[in-house]
Amino acid sequence: MKLRDLLGDDAVLDERSGAIDVTGVALDSRHVKPGDVFFALNGAKTGGSRFIAQAVASGAVAVVAGQASAGELNVPLVVVSNPRRAVALAAARMFPKQPEVIAAVTGTSGKTSVAAFTRQIWEHQGLSAASVGTIGLVSRKRTVYGSLTTPDPVSLHRTLHEIASEGVTHLAFEASSHGLDQHRLDGVRVNAGAFTNLSRDHMDYHPTIEHYLGAKMRLFTDLVQPDGSAVIVADHEHSQIVIGAALKRGLRVMTVGRKGHDLKLIDATIDGFGQTLTVEHQGRSRRLRLPLVGEFQIENALVSAGLAIATGSDADSVFAALEKLEGAKGRLELIGERNGAAVFVDYAHKPDALEKALAAVRPYAKRKLAVVFGAGGDRDAGKRSVMGAIASKQADDVIVTDDNPRSESPAAIRAEIL
Known part of the structure; x- marks a missing residue:
């Protein structure tokens, strides 16, 4: 070249x-x-x-x-x-092959699960699918563990070229605020974008919540193809802003959730380590069992269903696939029982995610709910005390331990949480 x-x-x-x-x-x-x-x-x-x-x-x-x-x-x-945009577009030219259908999801929480669930829905339809994000690249042919939610643009475009060459036709990937703000995703031909929610995170990088939201919005204002779709959870504070931006761009908008117009959650009840849902789609009421714990996983599943439908999947097969979903690794993952107590592992590292995770597992606490958590170093320090307050309010026993302290003092981080 x-x-x-x-x-x-x-x-x-x-x-x-x-x-x-x-x-x-x-x-x-x-x-x-x-x-x-x-x-x-x-x-x-x-x-x-x-x-x-x-x-x-x-x-x-x-x-x-x-x-x-x-x-x-x-x-x-x-x-x-x-230069950041230039390298992303150069990488796209150096590695030109991409899967035919690409869906990207942004938001503070839920990205990993939505990407994994969307891949699984496609796989249940017999499609060759992959997902890329915090837990790396996952496809039926290979799993490569990663360290960044959104890889650098050269690694990302090389990966897209490789998996497309291997026959992957459908890809779901996570679009982080850092990745969007730093143009790492430029040059990716995104057919559909999804927005889950927005809460405090990455305030060490974004000076304001408005800047944080603005970075997320680039997915809909700049990256989704002009004839593409947007799938947006309608139940949150910033939902209408994202819906407005997507409509202004001319995207086909699908809203989901309890306030959703296109995929509306009517009812949800706990059913063992799962939930029975009633969902309305195109005037038809559907009842299904979602084999996942927590209301936030209902949102993630509905967003994934919306992305699959928006990119051409048959609705009946999509809803059938929801009943077969498996949780993403480390996302409210039931890893076993000890002395009759269920043990879950969750990636929660921000206030909203910790609060939702504790609320989700509270019904399974036969006597007490214990939580073990820490906070990473060289990251948003302002959220540490907030997470400590949430844990002390929602759990019966709280054990504060070390996450990755990086260059900070582990003892100082623990003190800020407490």
């Missing part, structure tokens, strides 16, 4: 530079191989320009950055206005 084809209209190149042969795209100077283009992105603590010389020494044939470099280079330095 020529450099001009890799960068497209994102850069102005002279004829000689544009004709350079390119064999790869790199974000990390330590991973540059001969023939790569190095994108010098600024990180949270370090500027990308510091690593340009190392990248060139490793064989980079061109460098793309947001500003000119102070030193002399023997390869072209291309200055672009938005």
Whole structure:
């Protein structure tokens, strides 16, 4: 591929530079191989320009950055206005194959479950499907564990190209606020987007809740294809704002939940380690058993059903698949019993998620409800005391332990929770 084809209209190149042969795209100077283009992105603590010389020494044939470099280079330095968007679109050109149907879900909580449930619904219909998110890449052919909700754009587009080449036709993935704000998802051809909810999280990154919501909204204002669909939980504080943005874009909007118009939850009752639901869709009432615990899992299941229907699945087969869903790993996962007490593991690491998880398992506490939790270091510190208050209010016994403290003092984090 020529450099001009890799960068497209994102850069102005002279004829000689544009004709350079390119064999790869790199974000990390330590991973540059001969023939790569190095994108010098600024990180949270370090500027990308510091690593340009190392990248060139490793064989980079061109460098793309947001500003000119102070030193002399023997390869072209291309200055672009938005290097993060430029690398995402370049990665999409370098790795052009994508699954035919792509659904993305954003929101504070529920993304992992919605992506996993949507994949399972498609699989129950005999489709070749995958999901990408916090727990990594999952498909019938392989499982690759990850560490980020939304991978960097080069890794993401390479993954999409690989799974499409393997025959995956349907993909559901998580769209985090960081990923959306940093343009990691640009270039992905999203057919349908979903919004679950919004509550406090990532206030170490987003200066205000409005900025946080604005990042989430990019899924509907910028990324979902103009003829695409939006599936939105109608029951939450910010739902109408998201619905308005999707309608303004011209998307087909499907609302779900107790206040939903298209997939309306009429009734839900606990049924062992599951729930019996009555749901209304297109004027027809349907009764089904969802094999999952917690009302928030009902929302997640309905969003997944909405995404499947919005992308062409038959409604009858979708509702049949809901009765066969398996919870995502670590998402209110029943891992066994000890002395007659049910033991659950949940990923809850923010106030709203902890509150919902405790409310969901309270009916299963025969005597006392105990919770063991901690808070991660170098993350939103303001939520720690809030989570401590929620735990002390909703649980009978609270054990505060260490999460990943990173560079912070574990004792200091525990003290803030308490």
